Amino acid sequence: MVNRMNEEWDEFQSQIERLEAGEFSGNVAAALPEDAAELLQLTAMLREAPTPPRHEEDVVAQRASLLRLAMAQKEQNPAVAPLPFWAVALAWLRQRPAVRWAALGLVPLLLLFVFFAASGQFRPDQPAEPVADAVADAPPAAPIVGETAVSLTEPAAPAAIPAPATEPEVVAAVAPADLTLYLPAINSPLSTSAETAVLSDIHGLVEVQNGAGEWTIAAYSRTLGAGERLRTGAFSTAKLSFYDGSEAVLGPNSELSLDEVSARQPRNGFRTIVLTQWLGQSEHYVEFRNDNGSRYAVNTSNGDGIARGTAFQVTVAPDQLTRFVVTEGRVDVSNANVTVPVTAGQLTVIPPGQPPTSPQFLITGEGIVSEIGADWIIGGQAFRVTESTLIIGDPKVGDLVYVEGRLLADGVRLADRITLLQTAAANRFSLSGEVEMIGDTAWTVAGQTITVDEETLIDAGIALGDRVRVEGIIQPGGELLAERISRLDPDTGYPFHFTGVVQTIGDTAWTISGQVVRVNEETAVSPEIVVGDVVAVNGRVLPGNIWLAESITLVQSVGGDFEFTGDVQSIDPWLVANISFQTRPWTAIADDIAIGDIVRVRGIILEDGTWVAAAIERLDDTAEPTITLIGIVTSINPWIVNGIQLVVDDNTLFIGNITLGSLVRVDILLRADGTWVATRIQRLDTNQGCFAVSGIVVSFSGNQLVLSGWPPLTLSDDAQIIGNPTPNSVVIVTICLSNDTPVVILIIVIQSAIVPPPPIPPPPGSPPPGDDGLVTICKVPPGNPSARHTIRVAPPAVQAHLGTGSFLGPCP
Amino acid sequence: VEVTDRELVKRAQGGDVEAVGQLYDGYHEHIFRYVWSRVRDQQVAEDLTGEVFTRLVSHLPTYREQEAPFRAWLYRIAHNLMVDHFRVENGRSHTPLHLAEPVYETRPGPAAVVEQQLTLEGVQQALDVIDPLQREVILLRFVMGLPLDEVALSLDKSVPAVKSLQHRGIKALQAALRMI
Numbered sequence: 007m008v009n010r011m012n013e014e015w016d017e018f019q020s021q022i023e024r025l026e027a028g029e030f031s032g033n034v035a036a037a038l039p040e041d042a043a044e045l046l047q048l049t050a051m052l053r054e055a056p057t058p059p060r061h062e063e064d065v066v067a068q069r070a071s072l073l074r075l076a077m078a079q080k081e082q083n084p085a086v087a088p089l090p091f092w093a094v095a096l097a098w099l100r101q102r103p104a105v106r107w108a109a110l111g112l113v114p115l116l117l118l119f120v121f122f123a124a125s126g127q128f129r130p131d132q133p134a135e136p137v138a139d140a141v142a143d144a145p146p147a148a149p150i151v152g153e154t155a156v157s158l159t160e161p162a163a164p165a166a167i168p169a170p171a172t173e174p175e176v177v178a179a180v181a182p183a184d185l186t187l188y189l190p191a192i193n194s195p196l197s198t199s200a201e202t203a204v205l206s207d208i209h210g211l212v213e214v215q216n217g218a219g220e221w222t223i224a225a226y227s228r229t230l231g232a233g234e235r236l237r238t239g240a241f242s243t244a245k246l247s248f249y250d251g252s253e254a255v256l257g258p259n260s261e262l263s264l265d266e267v268s269a270r271q272p273r274n275g276f277r278t279i280v281l282t283q284w285l286g287q288s289e290h291y292v293e294f295r296n297d298n299g300s301r302y303a304v305n306t307s308n309g310d311g312i313a314r315g316t317a318f319q320v321t322v323a324p325d326q327l328t329r330f331v332v333t334e335g336r337v338d339v340s341n342a343n344v345t346v347p348v349t350a351g352q353l354t355v356i357p358p359g360q361p362p363t364s365p366q367f368l369i370t371g372e373g374i375v376s377e378i379g380a381d382w383i384i385g386g387q388a389f390r391v392t393e394s395t396l397i398i399g400d401p402k403v404g405d406l407v408y409v410e411g412r413l414l415a416d417g418v419r420l421a422d423r424i425t426l427l428q429t430a431a432a433n434r435f436s437l438s439g440e441v442e443m444i445g446d447t448a449w450t451v452a453g454q455t456i457t458v459d460e461e462t463l464i465d466a467g468i469a470l471g472d473r474v475r476v477e478g479i480i481q482p483g484g485e486l487l488a489e490r491i492s493r494l495d496p497d498t499g500y501p502f503h504f505t506g507v508v509q510t511i512g513d514t515a516w517t518i519s520g521q522v523v524r525v526n527e528e529t530a531v532s533p534e535i536v537v538g539d540v541v542a543v544n545g546r547v548l549p550g551n552i553w554l555a556e557s558i559t560l561v562q563s564v565g566g567d568f569e570f571t572g573d574v575q576s577i578d579p580w581l582v583a584n585i586s587f588q589t590r591p592w593t594a595i596a597d598d599i600a601i602g603d604i605v606r607v608r609g610i611i612l613e614d615g616t617w618v619a620a621a622i623e624r625l626d627d628t629a630e631p632t633i634t635l636i637g638i639v640t641s642i643n644p645w646i647v648n649g650i651q652l653v654v655d656d657n658t659l660f661i662g663n664i665t666l667g668s669l670v671r672v673d674i675l676l677r678a679d680g681t682w683v684a685t686r687i688q689r690l691d692t693n694q695g696c697f698a699v700s701g702i703v704v705s706f707s708g709n710q711l712v713l714s715g716w717p718p719l720t721l722s723d724d725a726q727i728i729g730n731p732t733p734n735s736v737v738i739v740t741i742c743l744s745n746d747t748p749v750v751i752l753i754i755v756i757q758s759a760i761v762p763p764p765p766i767p768p769p770p771g772s773p774p775p776g777d778d779g780l781v782t783i784c785k786v787p788p789g790n791p792s793a794r795h796t797i798r799v800a801p802p803a804v805q806a807h808l809g810t811g812s813f814l815g816p817c818p
Numbered sequence: 819v820e821v822t823d824r825e826l827v828k829r830a831q832g833g834d835v836e837a838v839g840q841l842y843d844g845y846h847e848h849i850f851r852y853v854w855s856r857v858r859d860q861q862v863a864e865d866l867t868g869e870v871f872t873r874l875v876s877h878l879p880t881y882r883e884q885e886a887p888f889r890a891w892l893y894r895i896a897h898n899l900m901v902d903h904f905r906v907e908n909g910r911s912h913t914p915l916h917l918a919e920p921v922y923e924t925r926p927g928p929a930a931v932v933e934q935q936l937t938l939e940g941v942q943q944a945l946d947v948i949d950p951l952q953r954e955v956i957l958l959r960f961v962m963g964l965p966l967d968e969v970a971l972s973l974d975k976s977v978p979a980v981k982s983l984q985h986r987g988i989k990a991l992q993a994a995l996r997m998i
Contacts, residue, residue, distance in 0.1 A: 057851040068868040069842050074836040075875045729947040
């Protein structure tokens with residue numbers, strides 16, 4: 007029997023192989039019995055089954071992610087491909103754009119310390135000595151992994167801006183966990199190929215210039231092609247991924263245009279990527295190409311760079327001073343017939359119209375500012391600050407800053423950029439107490455001497471004995487410098503300040519992010535504030551918990567609103583769908599949101615680029631169940647469907663042209679308090695009275711079918727059933743109207759339910775369970791048979807009891 | 819010069835990132851077709867295809883050609899991912915009913931519905947009602963075009979067992995189609 011079956015399978019296999027060898031199925035089938043021929047035709051049909059084309063943008067994003075994953079794996083596996091520490095760190099940083107800009111400098115700082123240590127000159131307590139010779143003798147930097155040739159010419163005029171592409175709407179996002187893929191769902195087709203780059207890792211305000219020259223907010227996973235232009239706001243970054251795996255990351259306050267994009271893979275020809283950086287900072291990770299025809303060029307107002315495979319940064323200052331910083335490989339920078347080789351850990355600076363400077367070692371790092379002047383002392387090191395030094399964030403003594411500069415030939419450390427990272431909590435103070443002394447340069451409050459200067463904000467009319475609140479900074483040496491002194495007076499109220507969204511505007515009171523704020527004729531209100539605007543409110547809390555506004559100021563929302571959906575990766579700080587944002591006390595946050603929940607985040611982008619959420623809603627919240635009703639509309643206003651009067655409100659969604667007699671589907675929300683409301687009433691467009699829905703089977707008995715969330719459906723007498731619609735199986739159901747009553751005429755099971763394992767049968771010979779489902783056993787305790795007693799147990803437990811000497815039936 | 823899978827795998831295992839890209843280029847459409855045949859949802863299929871290759875890269879260092887040809891090994895990854903996917907899917911509620919829009923309105927009526935012809939759509943519906951393992955064999959053999967031995971390696975079965983599953987699966991499919 008078995009042999010005959012094997013022969014049958016072998017014969018069938020042989021016919022299939024003929025088919026696979028290219029013989030037309032009809033010829034093959036001609037030699038077969040009818041039944042087998044039909045089977046073969048079926049296999050041929052299966053081969054021709056169509057598959058939808060892949061989303062090109064997903065292919066590009068997946069490929070780029072895979073290359074990064076492979077690269078990271080390569081770098082983290084020294085047994086396969088040993089790499090220096092800095093390369094591993096760089097890979098780590100590539101995955102964390104939020105910290106990359108500040109942290110990237112640690113690598114060259116390490117190089118610098120190695121250099122100082124090697125040359126015996128790292129003595130913070132001594133002035134730096136000339137090190138011109140030391141530069142030449144410096145130990146070799148990181149290994150060269152690629153080469154970059156940079157020649158300096160005038161940048162090409164930006165290419166004509168093409169017609170704006172359709173903005174894809176991001177409707178969902180799968181957030182990455184380090185190296186997993188980020189594949190947003192996009193509801194409009196995009197054309198992506200070697201001729202386009204995918205925009206991702208958007209943080210903050212990122213805009214794309216459209217065909218009319220207007221800037222619009224960039225959507226995640228948008229593609230950009232030649233001629234398009236990208237810019238970032240404060241604290242904002244974005245990444246462009248090219249088809250060959252190369253990446254360009256745009257830093258804050260930066261602008262970049264794509265002049266040529268043909269990121270072919272090696273087997274398809276040369277790669278040509280030409281960008282123009284108009285302002286700001288960018289990082290470039292260029293896939294190595296072992297050919298002489300590929301180019302990766304970054305134009306600036308002072309020239310362009312051509313790379314075959316390396317990593318470097320480009321900074322274009324507002325005065326167009328340009329810097330090329332090389333973090334991997336080597337860059338040859340040329341202008342005015344001068345070529346400067348720059349290796350990893352070095353930089354060159356190109357003043358407008360001049361040759362690049364000789365390569366200089368990078369100096370970067372973080373530290374506390376202890377002195378400000380012509381030379382700043384940062385982390386105990388002196389840095390020369392000139393007019394060209396870009397100082398971001400107005401750092402003060404005591405603040406933590408990130409400094410980026412270079413070591414000049416005369417040993418001076420020249421700061422190119424100093425960025426405020428954090429106003430250290432340790433150097434700020436606030437205190438409350440009675441005013442004991444008021445002077446021109448110092449006050450005494452609660453026994454503490456407070457320094458005041460011309461910038462200290464002081465409430466009017468403060469007198470000795472008043473209670474005040476003082477906020478300020480602790481100066482080096484412990485001096486308390488007041489930035490603001492506010493009166494604390496129960497009669498005049500305690501000061502408040504917050505930023506919120508205007509919900510209502512009244513003559514005497516406004517509602518701002520849920521807080522009722524009184525206004526009077528003295529309240530200074532910015533003109534043209536409307537509901538929905540974001541405002542900053544200053545005022546005082548008066549007795550009776552009355553919030554009296556002294557000023558309401560419009561906060562410009564330059565970036566407009568944002569809304570996106572994704573799963574929660576982090577809470578406090580918030581990170582959803584790889585997008586970080588802040589919350590405010592007025593942010594409406596759904597209860598019990600946990601990491602992994604799918605949420606929709608809506609909010610505003612403030613002037614400084616900060617994303618502030620106004621609401622975070624959970625999308626998979628099933629706390630409030632819904633039911634669905636299908637029926638005929640017999641009355642409108644009041645709404646009556648199938649004899650049931652519906653509760654509708656302003657939020658009820660009406661879909662389709664619903665008239666008396668229409669067949670409709672009604673979604674009803676059951677609230678926790680027992681009330682209910684129709685959330686949606688949708689006309690079911692029927693063709694000759696039939697429509698189809700999909701759902702999950704709750705029960706199927708006789709001619710009654712119940713789908714999850716649906717009313718019981720009756721089957722027609724001749725209903726067709728394909729498959730076995732057991733509970734939990736997923737089905738497509740065709741419903742037709744019969745005498746205006748919906749009846750099911752077709753059920754197709756498209757996914758079968760998982761069948762639970764059968765219950766363990768009782769052992770052979772055991773009596774059937776009683777009415778209560780239990781089996782009677784005489785329990786004999788091991789070693790104490792005289793203590794036997796009758797028990798009743800569930801059938802699955804019978805065997806375990808019998809194994810200890812007990813037996814079926816009651817004890818004699 | 820055509821580069822074989824063996825060479826690409828060897829280069830990829832040696833740290834050649836571009837070789838990984840070429841493996842992706844060579845197989846992503848096949849894997850997508852296989853995955854889509856199971857899930858019938860474009861975006862889910864896109865995501866799962868990406869996950870297959872992510873697993874590929876993660877497991878590549880431990881891959882040994884002696885155990886299975888690369889293609890069979892890749893499909894085994896995809897098959898295992900499918901098993902995981904449906905295990906998760908079956909453990910939670912399915913498509914929210916409020917999303918259950920009418921899926922077609924052009925059916926001419928009950929009589930014509932009953933007379934539905936044998937179509938590819940019908941084949942796909944029929945595939946869903948047959949034994950899961952038989953379905954896997956049919957998909958890999960006839961939709962993906964894998965030879966018997968690679969199907970066997972992909973599913974960790976013997977070749978005779980796959981022959982049996984194939985034959986029974988086709989017959990079950992035929993029976994299901996007759997019902998439709």
